[in-house]
Amino acid sequence: MARAWHLISRPDALPTPDNFALRDCPLPDLGDGMVHVRNLFLSVDPYMRGRMNEAKSYIPPFALDAPMEGGALGEVVQSNAEGFSIGDLVVHMAGWRDEAVLAAKALQKAPQIAGVEPQAFLGVLGMPGATAYFGLLDAAQAQAGDRVFVSAAAGAVGSAVVEIAKAKGMTVIGSARGRQKCDFVASLGADATIDYTAAPILKGLREAAPEGIDVYFDNVGGDHLDAAFARARLNARFALCGMIGGYNSREAMSFRYIIRVIAMRIALRGFLYGDYVSRLGEFYSEVGALVASGEVKSHETIADGLEAAPDAFLGLFSGANTGKMLVRV
Numbered sequence: 001m002a003r004a005w006h007l008i009s010r011p012d013a014l015p016t017p018d019n020f021a022l023r024d025c026p027l028p029d030l031g032d033g034m035v036h037v038r039n040l041f042l043s044v045d046p047y048m049r050g051r052m053n054e055a056k057s058y059i060p061p062f063a064l065d066a067p068m069e070g071g072a073l074g075e076v077v078q079s080n081a082e083g084f085s086i087g088d089l090v091v092h093m094a095g096w097r098d099e100a101v102l103a104a105k106a107l108q109k110a111p112q113i114a115g116v117e118p119q120a121f122l123g124v125l126g127m128p129g130a131t132a133y134f135g136l137l138d139a140a141q142a143q144a145g146d147r148v149f150v151s152a153a154a155g156a157v158g159s160a161v162v163e164i165a166k167a168k169g170m171t172v173i174g175s176a177r178g179r180q181k182c183d184f185v186a187s188l189g190a191d192a193t194i195d196y197t198a199a200p201i202l203k204g205l206r207e208a209a210p211e212g213i214d215v216y217f218d219n220v221g222g223d224h225l226d227a228a229f230a231r232a233r234l235n236a237r238f239a240l241c242g243m244i245g246g247y248n249s250r251e252a253m254s255f256r257y258i259i260r261v262i263a264m265r266i267a268l269r270g271f272l273y274g275d276y277v278s279r280l281g282e283f284y285s286e287v288g289a290l291v292a293s294g295e296v297k298s299h300e301t302i303a304d305g306l307e308a309a310p311d312a313f314l315g316l317f318s319g320a321n322t323g324k325m326l327v328r329v
Contacts (some may be wrong), residue, residue: 001024001025001026001027002024002025002026002097002098002099002100003022003023003024003025003098003306004022004023004024004025004029004068004096004097004098005020005021005022005023005054005067005068005096005097005306005309006020006021006064006065006066006068006237007019007020007062007063007064007065007066008021008062008064008065008070008262009018009133010052010053010054010065011052011323012259013226014317015049015052015126015184015310015313015314016314017310019310020310021283022046022307023307025067027050027099027100027101027123027168028101029101030078030080030101031080031214031299032080032081032135033080033081033104033105034077034080034081034101034102034103034104035076035078035080035081035084035089035090035101035102035103035104035107035218036076036078036099036100036101037075037076037077037092037094037099037100037101037107038074038075038077038078038098038099038100038329039072039073039074039094039095039097039098039099039100039329040073040074040075040089040118040119040328040329041072041073041119041122041302041327041328041329042071042095042096042306042309042326042327043050043070043071043072043095043116043122043126043127043204043324043325043326043327043328044070044309044313044316044325044326045070045128045156045316045326046242046244046310047059047073047242047314047319048062048068048313049085049317055191058272058274062111066325067094067096067097067141068095068096068321069093069094069095069096069127069269070095070096071091071093071095071122071127071254072091072092072093072094072096072097072100072114072121072122073089073090073091073110073121073122074089074090074092074100075087075088075089075090075117076088076090077300078299081103081104082228083104084104084107084109086262087307088109089107089108089109089110089118089121090107090108091107091108091109091110091121091122091126092106092107092108093106093157094106096309097306102205107304111125111284111288113284113288113291113292114292115127115273115291115292116288116291116292116298117298118297119300119326120291120298122324123156123160123298123299123300123323123324123326124287124291124296124297124298124299124324125287125288125291125298126164126324127273128156128157128160128324129160129283130276130280130283130287131157131158131160131241131273132158132160132161132164132217133160133164133283133286133287134271134273134275134276134279135150135157135161135217135239135241135284136161136164136165136168136215136217136239137164137168138271138276139237139239139269139271140170140215140216140217140237140238140239140269141237142165142168142170142214142215142237143168143170144168144169144170145169145170145171146165146170146214146215147170147171147173147209147211147213147214147215147233148161148165148170148171148172148173148210148213148214148215148216148217149173149174149175149205149209149213149215149216149217149228149231149313150162150165150172150173150174150175150216150217150219151174151175151216151218151219151220151225152175152176152219152220152313153174153175153176153185153188153190153193154174154176154177154182154184154185154319154321154322154323155219155316155321155323156321156323156324156325157219157241157242158174158176158185158217158219158323159184159185159188159299159323160296161217162172162185162188162190163188163189163290163295163296163297164180164188164198164287164290164296165297166188166189166190166227167290167295170215171191171210172189172190172191172192173190173191173192173193173194173209173213174188174190174192174193174194175193175194175195175196175201175204175224176193176194176195176196177195177196177197177219177319178195178197178319179195179198181195181319181322182194182195184299184322188297188299192208193207193208194208196223196224197222200293201223201224201227202223202226202227202231204229204233205228205230205231206230209231211233212231212232212233212236213228213232213233213236214233214235214236214237214238215236215237215238216228216232216236216238216239216240217238217239217241218238218239218240218241218242218243219241219242219243219244220243220244221222221242221243221244221253221288222243222253223309225238225240225243225253225255226255226256226258227257229255229257229258229260229261229266230257230260230316232260232264232266233264234264234265235264235265235266235267236264236266236267237266237267237269238267238268238269239269239271240268240269240270240271241271244316244317246318247300298323299321299322299323299324300324300325300326301315301321301322301324301325301326302326302327302328303315303325303326303327303328304327304328305327305328305329306327308329309327312325312326312327313325
């Protein structure tokens with residue numbers, strides 16, 4: 001018998017613990033081609049907030065009164081599938097629970113890279129890191145010498161953007177909540193940081209980038225995106241990854257400086273991690289080498305125990321995490 005978190009009601013704005021319930025979850029028999037996995041780490045991510053709404057999107061909503069899903073790293077404890085052995089570490093999407101029986105096709109073996117901790121495959125070498133890598137280098141076509149502005153730079157995706165951009169020879173400006181997080185972003189190599197709680201983001205960006213920006217990596221939306229419009233240079237490229245600033249709001253975002261998209265010929269490109277799954281080999285090869293060498297580091301905030309999963313998730317919206325937020329089962 002496994003235990004799994006269920007969504008029992010749909011939140012109206014910011015979720016509360018009352019929207020979740022931890023329940024027993026029977027495991028199916030281990031049929032042909034099936035693998036029994038005990039989860040070691042669970043990933044909680046901002047995109048999961050959208051799945052709590054009953055609305056059509058790029059990914060189906062969570063069903064009510066059913067186990068929730070999300071990224072997880074686990075260890076094979078039984079296998080009835082060729083290619084998977086007891087002790088193998090695997091990445092899969094049956095998170096929010098302690099155990100799962102899954103078809104082999106739903107599992108990916110964690111690549112073996114010397115010097116890399118396994119949980120990195122949920123962070124800098126997982127979906128957040130790949131989102132940063134492909135968003136920066138493909139969606140935004142960033143290159144050496146560019147001035148890059150990244151919002152939520154202390155988070156899982158943003159911190160990876162900072163390190164990858166610096167490894168590629170770019171100048172990086174990162175925004176974060178509070179002085180402590182800005183100090184963390186600076187420790188990653190950022191050339192300038194903006195504490196958006198201390199002054200309006202546009203004022204901070206004007207001071208940090210007096211000559212403007214070439215690339216904006218958007219994790220926030222709202223005033224950060226508007227400030228980027230205001231400071232964009234000619235032919236600037238924006239990679240739109242997430243807009244956490246609006247996930248729990250009923251108010252529509254408005255933009256004072258969006259008209260500059262025309263004058264500055266700004267290219268806006270929204271993208272999803274799933275767009276690049278076929279290129280993960282390239283990502284593992286390049287970023288894996290950077291992580292193994294220490295040029296790019298894995299940064300995590302870890303909550304302990306399956307019971308901590310909802311609080312860890314809610315902490316994403318109050319700035320509780322530095323780097324990737326994980327739950328250690």
